Amino acid sequence: MSCQWQMGLLAMRPCDAPATSACAICGRQLCMLHTSMGQMGPACPSCASRDGSYPKNEDTELASSRDEYYEPYGGAAAYGHAGYFSGTESAAMNQPLMPQRRPKEDDYDATET
Amino acid sequence: MTVNELSPAAKAAVEKKVIDGGWDGKSLVKLMAELERWDNIAEARKARAKKVFIGGIIGTVLGFFLFFMVGLAGEQLGVGIALLAIGVGILIAGIKMKKAARAIDLPNELRVTLRPVLKQLRQDLHPEEKIKVSMNLAGLDEKKCKGTKNLPPGRNRSLTQSTYEEDLGSLRMPLIDGSTAVLRMENLYLKLERKYTGRRGKHKSKTKWKKLTTVTAMLVPAAPLQWDTSRAGKLSDPRNERLTFPEKDGLTIARMDKYYKFKAADDPPGDAAPGADVLRMFVRLTAMRPQPAGGAR
Numbered sequence: 563m564s565c566q567w568q569m570g571l572l573a574m575r576p577c578d579a580p581a582t583s584a585c586a587i588c589g590r591q592l593c594m595l596h597t598s599m600g601q602m603g604p605a606c607p608s609c610a611s612r613d614g615s616y617p618k619n620e621d622t623e624l625a626s627s628r629d630e631y632y633e634p635y636g637g638a639a640a641y642g643h644a645g646y647f648s649g650t651e652s653a654a655m656n657q658p659l660m661p662q663r664r665p666k667e668d669d670y671d672a673t674e675t
Numbered sequence: 676m677t678v679n680e681l682s683p684a685a686k687a688a689v690e691k692k693v694i695d696g697g698w699d700g701k702s703l704v705k706l707m708a709e710l711e712r713w714d715n716i717a718e719a720r721k722a723r724a725k726k727v728f729i730g731g732i733i734g735t736v737l738g739f740f741l742f743f744m745v746g747l748a749g750e751q752l753g754v755g756i757a758l759l760a761i762g763v764g765i766l767i768a769g770i771k772m773k774k775a776a777r778a779i780d781l782p783n784e785l786r787v788t789l790r791p792v793l794k795q796l797r798q799d800l801h802p803e804e805k806i807k808v809s810m811n812l813a814g815l816d817e818k819k820c821k822g823t824k825n826l827p828p829g830r831n832r833s834l835t836q837s838t839y840e841e842d843l844g845s846l847r848m849p850l851i852d853g854s855t856a857v858l859r860m861e862n863l864y865l866k867l868e869r870k871y872t873g874r875r876g877k878h879k880s881k882t883k884w885k886k887l888t889t890v891t892a893m894l895v896p897a898a899p900l901q902w903d904t905s906r907a908g909k910l911s912d913p914r915n916e917r918l919t920f921p922e923k924d925g926l927t928i929a930r931m932d933k934y935y936k937f938k939a940a941d942d943p944p945g946d947a948a949p950g951a952d953v954l955r956m957f958v959r960l961t962a963m964r965p966q967p968a969g970g971a972r
Contacts, residue, residue, distance in 0.1 A: 570799040571954070572894075572961045573852035627795060631951075631958045 565593035567606055571628050585609055596621060676716050678779070685709040689779065692812040697805030700848075704797055707790040710781060717780040724772035731766030738762030781812050784843055784860055784947040788890070791950025792858065796848065796957075799856075804849035811844050815864060815943050831871040832878070839864035853897030856957055863887040864943055886944040888935040892956035894964075895928050902929055902963045910959040929960040 565577035567590065579593035586603035597604045600616035610616035611626035678689055684706050688694050694706070738759035745755045789810075800806065823837040843860040850856055865885040873879050902920055911918040917932045933956055937944035 570851065571795055572856060572957055573799045573850045573854070575851070624795065624798065627951075627954075631954055 563591045565596055566590045567592060567596040571624070571631065587613070598622060676713070681713065682706075682709060685713065688812065689713060689781070692781075692814070694808050694810040694812065694844075696808060698808055699805060700793075700797055700800035700802070703806055703808065704793050707785065707793055711786045711790050713779075714781045714783070714786045717776060720772070720776040721780060724769060724776045727765060727772055728769030731762065731764075731769040734762030734765045735759075736762070777814075780814060782814055782843060782947070783945050785810075785812065787947040788860065788950050788953055789846070789858075792953050795950070795954050796850075796856070799848075799850050801849040801851050801853075806849070807845075807847040809844045810846070811842060815839055815841060819864075831869050833868075833870045835868045837866040837868075839866065855895040857891075857893040857895060858953060859889075859891040859893075860948070861889045861891075863889075866943075882941055884939045884941075884943045886935075886937040886939075886946065888937070888948055890933045890935070890948045890953055890956070891930065892933075892953060892960060893928050893930045894957065894960040895923075896926055896964070899926055900965060902927060903965055904963065906963060910962060916956075929963055931956045931960055 563581040565579045565581050567577045568574045569577055577593055577596055579595065581591035582594050583592050583597050583604040584590065585592055585606040587605050587609035590606045592604060592606055596607055598607065598610035598616045598619070598621075599605075600610060600613060602613065602615070605613065605616055607619075607621035607625035608629060611618070611622040611629075616622065678686055681689060682705075684702070688706065688710060698706070738761060742755040742759040745751050745758065819839045819841055821838045821840050823835055826834040826836055828834045839862075841862040841864065843862065845857060845859040848856045848858070863886070865887070867883045867885075868880060869883070870878065870880045904920065907918050911931060915934045917934075919930045919932075920927050921930055922928070933948070933952065935946075935948050937946040939945070
């Protein structure tokens, strides 16, 4: 059996090193490099990052933030409020071809505080 | 920490205010870590210089007052001049410290945007391919001013708007699966100077800054592929993001532009696009690649 831990964020691929143990929480086969030891026994970086009793290391940090990045997208909370950009700014930014780099006179409200 | 304590690569980046050429992933991550430490020191120096500068202003006003009180009214001219000189001295020291801190400062994008992106993507970077870097760290200066125009003054004596363009540069990161992640950053600064007459007839002026940041994330596939655009609507926010699929050299590239707006008074805004946002842009572009049966994760 080989290690089933998925490395990377954009180009995810299995580690494929020889497995030496299995995650006590999710059952994934793990190599020595991707095994964290804690109260529940051996754990993969993802399970270890969710359990406070496991020591934190580079892999648990990467696994934790990867889980966060792969959360479903959408909703105003993630992308700011609807009124964040003025109508002219949104229009300037969403030109059909290249975005306009230099603002026109009416792109900037001089009296805006 | 002095510039001589930095590694040769970091020293060159700080002195020339440029990072360019081909870098392997580990060296670039290390360089970014060093430059982050350096920028933190510069930020601390800037904060200290600001305190000294404010102290200098207070000291000068106080010294001027004491000069009249002690020096002229109390007939101790030497003491009065000494008190005024101390205040002016602190003010000059504050100005010099501010200039020196600005000279060593690096754009915050390095610390806030680039470092987290490279740190998170280090397992994705191709171990044998070089990352092509072309970054300009010179920061905002008068050379970048693209024009000043007078706006209708309204109730003010005058209203001028200056536009500054700052191209921070780009990073081309070859990934282990053969595709390339490209990151570009541009800033557009708008400086508004308003001169007006106060209620008591005094002439006053105020400066406001607005910073419009454009972050572009592109995913260049290794071979022609059909992007799954059916999810494009769900994966981008039309209010401050733009998703396009331009063609280049027979490849369809997934490109996402995200726009930010920051505001500040007196000095240009130091805010920058968070690295986590840039990573989310790349993750969403990745999500539009055709997924193998059973899912990638």
